[in-house]
Amino acid sequence: MPNALEKAHHFLAEYPDFSILGTTVYEPTGKVWFGGGNFIPETGKIIANEFLSNTETSTTDWVTGCSMLINFKNFKSCPEFDEDYFLYYEDFDFCRRYAKQGHKIAITQKISVVHQPSSITNKNPELKFEHSIYSYLLSLEKHTNKLVLIYRLIRITIAALILLPINYKIAYVKIKAIGKFIRHNCRLGRTKC
Numbered sequence: 001m002p003n004a005l006e007k008a009h010h011f012l013a014e015y016p017d018f019s020i021l022g023t024t025v026y027e028p029t030g031k032v033w034f035g036g037g038n039f040i041p042e043t044g045k046i047i048a049n050e051f052l053s054n055t056e057t058s059t060t061d062w063v064t065g066c067s068m069l070i071n072f073k074n075f076k077s078c079p080e081f082d083e084d085y086f087l088y089y090e091d092f093d094f095c096r097r098y099a100k101q102g103h104k105i106a107i108t109q110k111i112s113v114v115h116q117p118s119s120i121t122n123k124n125p126e127l128k129f130e131h132s133i134y135s136y137l138l139s140l141e142k143h144t145n146k147l148v149l150i151y152r153l154i155r156i157t158i159a160a161l162i163l164l165p166i167n168y169k170i171a172y173v174k175i176k177a178i179g180k181f182i183r184h185n186c187r188l189g190r191t192k193c
Contacts, residue, residue: 027114
């Protein structure tokens with residue numbers, strides 16, 4: 001959208017308490033692609049809202065990395081993404097880690113951008129899906145308790161087993177992502193293997 005960066009500068013000057021700011025993100029069609037993110041740690045649900053809230057600016061659990069503004073004045077050192085993530089949920093993890101340190105995260109409708117979903121990741125949907133499941137499990141491991149992680153692991157495994165005779169390709173991708181997550185934990189010594 002026109003003047004988005006200039007608007008962002010003025011916004012953060014007006015609201016200096018916000019450390020991480022997300023903007024409303026639209027698809028080229030005009031549909032809302034991202035309007036804020038919610039996290040329910042008790043169930044492991046990570047929600048990307050595809051609607052706008054009733055207020056122009058509100059606090060939120062996380063914002064998408066495709067339009068994330070960082071108020072560096074609020075950080076003692078440069079904030080960093082976690083290198084455990086390759087693709088997907090790295091923005092969620094970033095926001096949750098810094099929220100735990102007391103940083104405020106907000107989403108605003110005063111600034112918006114148009115996002116064209118990536119054509120590169122759509123060239124290999126199976127690999128995209130594998131990374132998504134792996135990163136989701138990684139996020140649960142880092143931001144929920146073990147019971148929630150185990151529950152979600154079991155759900156994904158059962159869904160994959162049910163899918164095997166119906167859609168082998170998707171079932172295999174789910175199983176592959178679970179295996180990758182377990183191997184990752186073995187390498188780090190988090191799980192006995």
